[in-house]
Amino acid sequence: MKTKLVLLVWSVMIISCSxxxxxxxxxxxxxxxxxxxxxQLNSPELKAVNKELVEDPNNAELYNKRAKVYLxxxxxxxALNDAKLAIKIDSTVAGYYLTMVxxxxxxxxxxxxxxxxxxxxxxxxxxxxxxxxxxxxxxxxKQYQEAINYINKSLRIDESQARAYHLxxxxxxxxxxxGKATSxxxxxxxxxxxxxxxxxxxxxxxxxxxxxxxxxxxANVLKINPSHEQTLYARAKFFQDLGKFDxxxxxxxxxxxxxxxxxxxxxxxxxxxxxxxxxxRPALEAxxxxxxxxxxxxxxxxxxxxxxxxxxxxxxxRADYNMCLKLQPNYELAIEGLNNLN
Numbered sequence: 001m002k003t004k005l006v007l008l009v010w011s012v013m014i015i016s017c018s019x020x021x022x023x024x025x026x027x028x029x030x031x032x033x034x035x036x037x038x039x040q041l042n043s044p045e046l047k048a049v050n051k052e053l054v055e056d057p058n059n060a061e062l063y064n065k066r067a068k069v070y071l072x073x074x075x076x077x078x079a080l081n082d083a084k085l086a087i088k089i090d091s092t093v094a095g096y097y098l099t100m101v102x103x104x105x106x107x108x109x110x111x112x113x114x115x116x117x118x119x120x121x122x123x124x125x126x127x128x129x130x131x132x133x134x135x136x137x138x139x140x141x142k143q144y145q146e147a148i149n150y151i152n153k154s155l156r157i158d159e160s161q162a163r164a165y166h167l168x169x170x171x172x173x174x175x176x177x178x179g180k181a182t183s184x185x186x187x188x189x190x191x192x193x194x195x196x197x198x199x200x201x202x203x204x205x206x207x208x209x210x211x212x213x214x215x216x217x218x219a220n221v222l223k224i225n226p227s228h229e230q231t232l233y234a235r236a237k238f239f240q241d242l243g244k245f246d247x248x249x250x251x252x253x254x255x256x257x258x259x260x261x262x263x264x265x266x267x268x269x270x271x272x273x274x275x276x277x278x279x280x281r282p283a284l285e286a287x288x289x290x291x292x293x294x295x296x297x298x299x300x301x302x303x304x305x306x307x308x309x310x311x312x313x314x315x316x317x318r319a320d321y322n323m324c325l326k327l328q329p330n331y332e333l334a335i336e337g338l339n340n341l342n
Contacts, residue, residue: 041073046070049069059089060085064096067082067083067099067100071102074106076106079102083097083100083103094120097124098130101117105133110141114134114137117130127157128164131157132150132151132154134146135153139171142174144174147171148168160191162195165187165191166201168184169183169184169185172184173201181201185201186202189202199217203231207234207237227258233255236251236254237268245272248268252265252266263290266293266300267287267297269286270284273286280307284308287307288304298327301323302334305318305319317341322338
């Protein structure tokens with residue numbers, strides 16, 4: 001209770017101050033760290049904003065700008081420090097608090113993110129972004145009704161937010177209401193017809209039902225982003241699930257040329273060659289490629305061992321089964337495979 005009270009008091013204090021400058025020591029300490037990091041990270045963006053701050057050291061917007069650069073460089077603590085400095089200079093700008101919240105999210109500090117957003121709710125009651133971020137936070141901690149409540153608050157302020165409908169769709173997916181999830185994703189697309197994630201999620205939903213509409217939604221994703229890796233894989237998997245194995249092979253082969261390190265693509269290719277085509281040589285090649293990409297791929301070792309056993313290559317099969325047991329002692333399928341070799 002004491003910790004919660006301290007956080008709440010801090011939130012009230014940070015919101016109550018406004019239009020204060022930084023003292024020389026604060027500026028020098030922060031600027032020296034930033035100059036050092038700009039060299040260490042080799043970031044021209046960071047170097048440029050540092051130069052601006054030397055010329056205008058009490059510009060709150062510049063600290064917020066640098067905080068966002070830090071976030072892009074995954075320097076969350078430095079981003080948080082700069083966001084706090086921006087707020088110290090001018091506590092009337094909601095965007096500075098939102099930058100701080102983004103830093104907390106990246107640090108997995110959901111408690112501080114929540115406290116800051118709740119303080120914003122009092123200070124900026126018409127800020128739809130704060131409400132949406134609260135909805136996202138409650139979604140992440142699986143408090144789904146609270147998530148829906150805050151998303152709806154955000155939409156009452158601005159009903160055109162595609163991201164809000166997409167987030168609501170994900171909440172409905174989590175609670176198993178695929179009908180409302182589908183409707184929410186479709187509304188997201190109505191608000192923004194280039195919203196890739198909504199097209200992809202609709203493809204996934206229809207794909208689970210083995211409905212060919214999935215391919216239409218995947219096609220829309222690839223029109224917008226031809227390199228969307230999840231969709232390239234999902235298209236191939238959809239054909240595999242439908243039993244259209246030649247199409248699946250074509251799509252997996254295409255995907256492997258466009259997705260970096262798609263071990264799952266090669267594993268699925270191997271499974272089709274092994275179980276459907278009974279073509280063991282390409283199956284071996286596919287499983288071996290999956291293992292090359294992921295040396296701890298337990299299932300790929302087993303599948304390759306099983307393929308070797310089908311080819312009567314007992315030493316190679318035994319080696320792969322034994323590798324399975326190194327990765328997972330008492331792996332039953334490998335034990336059974338070894339017993340069948342004797």
